[in-house]
Amino acid sequence: MAVHGIDLGTTNSVIARTGSDGRPEILTGMSGEPITPSVVLFASPGEHVVGEGARREALIDPDHVCDLVKRRMGDADWRFVAHGKAWSAPAVSALILRSLVADAGFATGQPPTSAVITVPAYFGDEERRATVLAGAYAQLDVVDVLSEPIAAALAYGFGRLDGLVNLGKSGRGDGAGVVETVLVYDLGGGTFDATVIELADRRISVLAVEGDHQLGGADWDQRIELHLSREFCAANPAAEDPMDDGIGRQVLRSAAERAKHQLSDVLSTEVVVAHDGVTTTVRLTRAALEEMTGPLLRRTIDLTRDCLAEARRRGVEHVDRVLLVGGSSRMPAVARALHREFGYEAELHDPDLAVAKGAALYGEKKELERMVAADLRTRGRLRDGEPLSDASGDDLDTACRRVADAFGVTLTQVRRAIDITVDTVVSRGFGVLAIDAGATRLETSWLVHRNDRLPIRTSRSYGTVRTDQEVIAITVVEQQGQVESSRVEDAKILTVGEITGIPPGYSAGSEIQVTFTMGFDGVLHVTAYHVDAGIPLALTVTTGATLSQAEVARERDQLGRTRRRP
Numbered sequence: 001m002a003v004h005g006i007d008l009g010t011t012n013s014v015i016a017r018t019g020s021d022g023r024p025e026i027l028t029g030m031s032g033e034p035i036t037p038s039v040v041l042f043a044s045p046g047e048h049v050v051g052e053g054a055r056r057e058a059l060i061d062p063d064h065v066c067d068l069v070k071r072r073m074g075d076a077d078w079r080f081v082a083h084g085k086a087w088s089a090p091a092v093s094a095l096i097l098r099s100l101v102a103d104a105g106f107a108t109g110q111p112p113t114s115a116v117i118t119v120p121a122y123f124g125d126e127e128r129r130a131t132v133l134a135g136a137y138a139q140l141d142v143v144d145v146l147s148e149p150i151a152a153a154l155a156y157g158f159g160r161l162d163g164l165v166n167l168g169k170s171g172r173g174d175g176a177g178v179v180e181t182v183l184v185y186d187l188g189g190g191t192f193d194a195t196v197i198e199l200a201d202r203r204i205s206v207l208a209v210e211g212d213h214q215l216g217g218a219d220w221d222q223r224i225e226l227h228l229s230r231e232f233c234a235a236n237p238a239a240e241d242p243m244d245d246g247i248g249r250q251v252l253r254s255a256a257e258r259a260k261h262q263l264s265d266v267l268s269t270e271v272v273v274a275h276d277g278v279t280t281t282v283r284l285t286r287a288a289l290e291e292m293t294g295p296l297l298r299r300t301i302d303l304t305r306d307c308l309a310e311a312r313r314r315g316v317e318h319v320d321r322v323l324l325v326g327g328s329s330r331m332p333a334v335a336r337a338l339h340r341e342f343g344y345e346a347e348l349h350d351p352d353l354a355v356a357k358g359a360a361l362y363g364e365k366k367e368l369e370r371m372v373a374a375d376l377r378t379r380g381r382l383r384d385g386e387p388l389s390d391a392s393g394d395d396l397d398t399a400c401r402r403v404a405d406a407f408g409v410t411l412t413q414v415r416r417a418i419d420i421t422v423d424t425v426v427s428r429g430f431g432v433l434a435i436d437a438g439a440t441r442l443e444t445s446w447l448v449h450r451n452d453r454l455p456i457r458t459s460r461s462y463g464t465v466r467t468d469q470e471v472i473a474i475t476v477v478e479q480q481g482q483v484e485s486s487r488v489e490d491a492k493i494l495t496v497g498e499i500t501g502i503p504p505g506y507s508a509g510s511e512i513q514v515t516f517t518m519g520f521d522g523v524l525h526v527t528a529y530h531v532d533a534g535i536p537l538a539l540t541v542t543t544g545a546t547l548s549q550a551e552v553a554r555e556r557d558q559l560g561r562t563r564r565r566p
């Protein structure tokens with residue numbers, strides 16, 4: 001299928017598409033490697049390297065190497081400066097995307113032009129917009145941004161969804177349809193998500209999401225790095241601390257990550273630290289690693305517990321399966337902790353590739369849906385703007401058959417794409433700043449709450465504060481912490497807009513209606529309306545990650561001036 005699936009990961013990225021049999025396949029470039037490290041080396045003003053080559057060169061040229069850029073997505077002020085040029089997080093991500101596109105083109109002969117890109121479930125509005133922007137810079141039409149746990153659940157459950165009605169054995173059900181509840185524990189290189197998902201008859205529903213996008217394998221590496229540096233300094237008091245030197249630090253980081261990987265298989269390993277002309281061998285055991293990183297693992301368990309509590313509030317009494325995704329979930333301590341804390345037998349589920357495969361399946365679904373809808377519209381069986389569900393069963397059957405014939409896919413594939421629905425929830429609350437009823441202080445008024453089901457359309461009315469008020473400022477905010485707080489300092493301001501030019505003659509308390517809408521992509525749209533004066537305001541979100549055509553053109557131009565070194 002032409003819509004590819006891209007897992008744009010913190011440490012690694014993967015691109016996939018579905019084959020003619022409807023199964024997802026991973027596409028590889030000349031290296032033959034399914035995984036591309038999300039690392040960019042700015043080798044010279046006009047040349048960059050993406051992937052393993054950049055990761056290797058990081059050891060000798062750390063100042064020009066950018067990694068973990070996903071953690072910067074949504075931070076409008078952040079820039080990576082190399083050879084006098086400043087790169088935003090979406091621009092660096094675009095270089096990674098372009099590399100994946102080139103690899104896919106190498107594999108299939110046709111570089112993709114559209115994709116579904118995955119994001120952590122816990123990504124907020126700005127980070128999602130930044131991801132769409134990265135796609136635009138890379139000249140990719142981003143058909144949708146999809147939450148990583150949903151993608152993982154799709155890869156796991158796509159084949160099962162058809163069978164679930166008759167599954168009987170595992171899962172709960174009352175004969176009308178069997179429901180399987182899945183906890184996805186996703187610990188990647190830089191982010192953690194816990195998600196409870198329900199697989200029912202052709203329906204995937206996200207019931208609860210928790211996470212931390214500043215927590216992942218890289219934090220484990222840092223703890224080991226620190227330990228190695230301490231051991232090295234203790235053994236060589238006169239030598240320079242490798243942490244104080246750019247190259248020494250990179251070397252230490254890769255040694256730390258290598259040791260971590262080894263300790264997933266063996267109980268003890270040795271790390272050679274060579275710096276400042278001296279060499280020390282540090283012995284590291286799995287037990288010591290688990291002790292020094294205990295608080296990190298505990299945080300994932302606490303977030304998982306919160307997620308399960310939220311799912312319970314939504315009627316989930318039992319989890320049938322626990323899927324481990326993300327490379328860091330390979331650490332034996334993860335499955336052990338989930339067993340100890342909750343009694344679960346967790347299964348590793350294609351931890352590196354499941355997300356890209358799920359994104360490819362979702363891309364296929366989107367594309368087939370679009371083709372079926374286009375077929376119905378062309379034949380006058382569906383009006384513009386009407387959803388597919390408005391078409392009659394017979395019309396839908398005929399359109400599915402025609403699309404299957406025209407594109408050489410099976411009818412089952414098309415039907416399945418149309419029938420399977422994905423329901424999801426919002427990962428943060430959204431609101432506006434308003435003066436409280438006693439007219440004493442500014443506080444946050446929440447319109448959208450965490451774990452509300454998407455799509456969302458919600459309105460609330462506010463009143464003007466003064467008679468003859470000419471201007472009304474609307475400040476849209478996003479929840480920062482785990483809980484909703486009314487304190488203005490606890491919220492992140494997303495955008496500020498104004499309704500201006502209100503004529504005199506309206507008393508204090510005149511109605512201002514604010515409406516928030518959010519689709520499955522998790523991107524927020526806000527409108528506000530002075531009801532009596534009839535003056536609307538559609539808020540353009542003025543975050544740093546907003547799509548502005550001029551900015552896209554400028555960034556594409558900058559991207560065009562750097563060539564990928566293979």
Ligand code: AMP
Nearest residue numbers: 012188189217218261264326327328330
């Ligand atoms: P992902 O973002 O899903 O590609 O995961 C990448 C993270 O998984 C990195 O932090 C890797 O160090 C980590 N990882 C990969 N393999 C292993 C392993 N065998 N043991 C521990 N961590 C691993």
